[in-house]
Amino acid sequence: MPSLGADMDEGTLLEWLVGPGDLVHKGDPVAVVETAKSTIEVECFATGTMNELLVEPGTTVPVGTPLAVIGPAEERRPVSRAPKKGKPSASTEPSASTEPPSPPPEPAPGPAPALSAARQRGHIEAGPLVRHLAEHSGVDLEALHGTGPGGRVTRTDVEAAVAARAAPRPRVRASPFARRLAAELGVDLATVTGTGRESAVRAADVRRAAPGPAAPTAPAPTGAAPVRPSPQRPPAAARPSEDRAAAMRRAIAGLMTRANRDIPHYYLSTSVDLAAAMDWLHEHNRQSPVGERLLPAALLLKAAALAAREVPELNGFWIDDHFTAGEGIHLGVAVSLRGGGLVAPALHHADTLALPQLMNSLKDLVARARTGMLRGTEVSEATITVTNLGDQGVETVLGVIHPPQVALVGFGRVVDRPCAVDGLLGVRPVVTATLSADHRATDGAVGARYLTAVSRLLQNPEQL
Amino acid sequence: MGVDGSHEAKTTYREAMREALRQALRSDERVFLMGEDVGRYGGCFGVSLGLLEEFGPERVRDTPLSESAFVGAGIGAALAGMRPVVEIMTVNFSLLALDQILNNAATLLHMSGGQLPVPLVIRMTTGAGRQLAAQHSHSLEGWYAHIPGIRVLAPATLEDARHMLAPALADPDPVLIFEHGSLYNVSGELLEPTAPVDLEHAAIRRPGTDISLITYGGSLPKALAAADELAAEGISAEVIDLRTLRPLDAEAITASVARTHRAVVIDEAWRTGSLAAEVSARIAEESFYELDAPVERVCSAEVPMPYARRLEEAALPQPADIVAAAHRAVN
Numbered sequence: 150m151p152s153l154g155a156d157m158d159e160g161t162l163l164e165w166l167v168g169p170g171d172l173v174h175k176g177d178p179v180a181v182v183e184t185a186k187s188t189i190e191v192e193c194f195a196t197g198t199m200n201e202l203l204v205e206p207g208t209t210v211p212v213g214t215p216l217a218v219i220g221p222a223e224e225r226r227p228v229s230r231a232p233k234k235g236k237p238s239a240s241t242e243p244s245a246s247t248e249p250p251s252p253p254p255e256p257a258p259g260p261a262p263a264l265s266a267a268r269q270r271g272h273i274e275a276g277p278l279v280r281h282l283a284e285h286s287g288v289d290l291e292a293l294h295g296t297g298p299g300g301r302v303t304r305t306d307v308e309a310a311v312a313a314r315a316a317p318r319p320r321v322r323a324s325p326f327a328r329r330l331a332a333e334l335g336v337d338l339a340t341v342t343g344t345g346r347e348s349a350v351r352a353a354d355v356r357r358a359a360p361g362p363a364a365p366t367a368p369a370p371t372g373a374a375p376v377r378p379s380p381q382r383p384p385a386a387a388r389p390s391e392d393r394a395a396a397m398r399r400a401i402a403g404l405m406t407r408a409n410r411d412i413p414h415y416y417l418s419t420s421v422d423l424a425a426a427m428d429w430l431h432e433h434n435r436q437s438p439v440g441e442r443l444l445p446a447a448l449l450l451k452a453a454a455l456a457a458r459e460v461p462e463l464n465g466f467w468i469d470d471h472f473t474a475g476e477g478i479h480l481g482v483a484v485s486l487r488g489g490g491l492v493a494p495a496l497h498h499a500d501t502l503a504l505p506q507l508m509n510s511l512k513d514l515v516a517r518a519r520t521g522m523l524r525g526t527e528v529s530e531a532t533i534t535v536t537n538l539g540d541q542g543v544e545t546v547l548g549v550i551h552p553p554q555v556a557l558v559g560f561g562r563v564v565d566r567p568c569a570v571d572g573l574l575g576v577r578p579v580v581t582a583t584l585s586a587d588h589r590a591t592d593g594a595v596g597a598r599y600l601t602a603v604s605r606l607l608q609n610p611e612q613l
Numbered sequence: 614m615g616v617d618g619s620h621e622a623k624t625t626y627r628e629a630m631r632e633a634l635r636q637a638l639r640s641d642e643r644v645f646l647m648g649e650d651v652g653r654y655g656g657c658f659g660v661s662l663g664l665l666e667e668f669g670p671e672r673v674r675d676t677p678l679s680e681s682a683f684v685g686a687g688i689g690a691a692l693a694g695m696r697p698v699v700e701i702m703t704v705n706f707s708l709l710a711l712d713q714i715l716n717n718a719a720t721l722l723h724m725s726g727g728q729l730p731v732p733l734v735i736r737m738t739t740g741a742g743r744q745l746a747a748q749h750s751h752s753l754e755g756w757y758a759h760i761p762g763i764r765v766l767a768p769a770t771l772e773d774a775r776h777m778l779a780p781a782l783a784d785p786d787p788v789l790i791f792e793h794g795s796l797y798n799v800s801g802e803l804l805e806p807t808a809p810v811d812l813e814h815a816a817i818r819r820p821g822t823d824i825s826l827i828t829y830g831g832s833l834p835k836a837l838a839a840a841d842e843l844a845a846e847g848i849s850a851e852v853i854d855l856r857t858l859r860p861l862d863a864e865a866i867t868a869s870v871a872r873t874h875r876a877v878v879i880d881e882a883w884r885t886g887s888l889a890a891e892v893s894a895r896i897a898e899e900s901f902y903e904l905d906a907p908v909e910r911v912c913s914a915e916v917p918m919p920y921a922r923r924l925e926e927a928a929l930p931q932p933a934d935i936v937a938a939a940h941r942a943v944n
Contacts, residue, residue, distance in 0.1 A: 325904050327905060346906075
């Protein structure tokens with residue numbers, strides 16, 4: 150079960166999209182997983198043959214649980230040299246290969262940027278000592294971001310990964326029975342108030358916190374067919390929808406609490422003159438068929454992405470007391486859901502998308518976010534997030550950063566304002582662009598550089 | 614004391630024990646009783662009163678004051694085909710015979726490749742609570758329960774006092790029976806056992822759902838009293854009587870903790886290295902994921918037993934201590 154977000158502890162496997170014996174490629178959607186936030190297609194991290202499915206549809210399992218066993222592809226390609234993999238044993242002994250390349254450590258988006266172009270080619274620079282250390286401590290080199298020369302994975306990187314794994318969120322004091330019961334009832338111990346000695350969570354506390362009648366989350370094996378051949382959704386409402394909303398609320402609560410507690414935010418704001426951009430947009434839309442028309446949001450997102458390229462200090466993650474730059478600019482787009490709550494799936498490589506492409510991707514992403522059909526990489530890989538509350542009528546949004554990212558860009562409504570332009574007073578369309586940034590990672594000057602870049606980019610819309 | 618058994622309304626633990634001896638002596642001529650003052654004096658605690666008159670000096674034998682000698686003689690008699698019942702006055706003096714028990718009785722079967730069983734029963738009184746001071750108040754049954762090759766029994770009820778001796782004599786291994794001194798005068802109606810009394814299983818003396826009070830021997834009445842008190846507060850305590858201290862009925866312990874998720878172990882011995890420690894460890898090993906609270910132990914204070922009444926009472930586990938431990942586990 151991959152971690153599909155920093156706030157995800159467990160997921161329910163809804164459906165297998167492949168069967169035993171199927172050939173799967175890296176990046177193929179192989180399963181549908183329901184988290185507290187949405188339903189997500191999990192993409193395969195390796196190419197090979199699906200040997201065995203370990204988890205029945207309908208089962209809720211913690212992050213890190215192996216879902217399936219992938220063996221080598223039937224035809225063994227000569228290029229797949231054993232030492233490529235972080236776990237040499239996985240390649241040399243196919244029968245022993247296991248699912249996720251070591252459960253991703255808590256700061257889940259950490260491994261995400263590792264899927265860079267270089268990594269996709271499958272070559273990892275690491276010395277034998279580091280390789281040995283990684284193998285010994287069960288760290289997947291592929292999931293590491295190398296900080297050495299030329300992206301080389303160093304000993305420090307491996308040790309940091311081990312430390313990150315060893316230091317998850319503070320352990321909840323709970324009796325062993327309460328812990329077991331919480332797992333059975335699907336209760337998040339972190340949300341339960343303990344009444345035992347030194348605030349330990351007891352079984353009675355868990356029962357009180359359990360939603361509805363005490364029923365195990367894993368349905369009876371008879372309830373769900375082992376494999377559903379059609380893409381028809383199994384009852385996502387295995388839990389009542391209000392439970393789902395409550396679970397999402399809790400997940401958001403946990404994440405935002407953590408963000409507000411751990412991240413020293415600083416906020417910058419600037420008004421951006423959109424006259425040029427709106428003119429260009431109107432002209433473009435006038436000449437385009439309805440289906441290809443652009444929304445102002447597309448321009449704003451593109452500008453935000455390009456500015457992140459100019460100011461890479463804001464594009465990445467703060468993990469283990471240091472900043473790790475994101476590999477590529479994957480723009481998280483905050484999407485509010487109709488049933489309440491929100492998700493911020495990633496527009497991959499947003500800086501490289503032409504505006505029409507970006508617009509299409511955005512429409513697709515929003516539609517799938519609202520129907521709960523996101524893919525794993527989309528929910529876990531954003532490197533910087535944009536929230537646009539303009540369509541809700543507000544002018545300024547000062548957001549909370551989605552950890553472990555280090556910046557959140559906000560756009561308000563585009564409003565006509567009296568402005569001084571070239572010594573004359575004019576009415577111009579203006580948007581308030583804001584930046585919430587992690588002061589541990591950057592200082593105000595960097596943030597200022599970013600907002601200035603956004604503003605400048607929007608003055609030349611034809612170059613976006 | 615006309616003890617006719619069957620229709621007597623009330624009987625005591627002492628009488629039940631005597632009746633068991635009487636039945637054993639009657640039913641098997643290989644059985645004989647020996648020990649200090651068991652004959653003419655009727656036993657230090659009056660258990661064998663009248664048996665000399667009934668069975669004669671050949672089968673109810675007074676011995677010199679040498680535990681090592683008469684336990685050794687008992688081992689020899691068992692090896693020679695007899696079924697001796699050796700009474701050691703109290704566990705305090707059994708230390709003089711520890712070498713015989715540990716190095717001979719417990720080992721000979723195993724060192725002889727199974728050729729030399731030692732079907733010996735050794736009875737002794739154990740425990741404190743009668744102002745006998747530091748040298749005569751030990752509860753060392755846990756030490757004996759440490760020894761492989763022997764079986765250790767702790768009858769705590771009239772039924773077990775009456776019915777454990779026969780299967781103990783039938784057991785091919787040496788069997789040690791610990792009779793808590795505070796139990797001899799316990800009286801009640803002796804019920805005929807509904808099932809054969811076995812030496813394998815612990816007994817649920819009182820069923821409950823909130824907490825398991827696990828104990829044996831002289832602490833059983835205290836645990837039952839504590840359970841009454843807890844019941845008055847709405848806490849349903851299950852009282853487990855271990856009965857057999859070696860081998861321990863681990864399954865009964867596990868099953869009880871699975872029902873209640875909390876446990877208090879009550880043992881009159883000192884806490885460190887005690888039988889209570891063993892039971893607690895078993896719970897941690899077998900029932901960790903059932904536990905909703907740390908295992909509590911109620912044991913004697915780790916001091917040589919004081920003589921003064923109040924001090925002795927303070928040093929020994931009392932129902933109030935058990936109730937307090939249960940509160941810690943439940944609340």
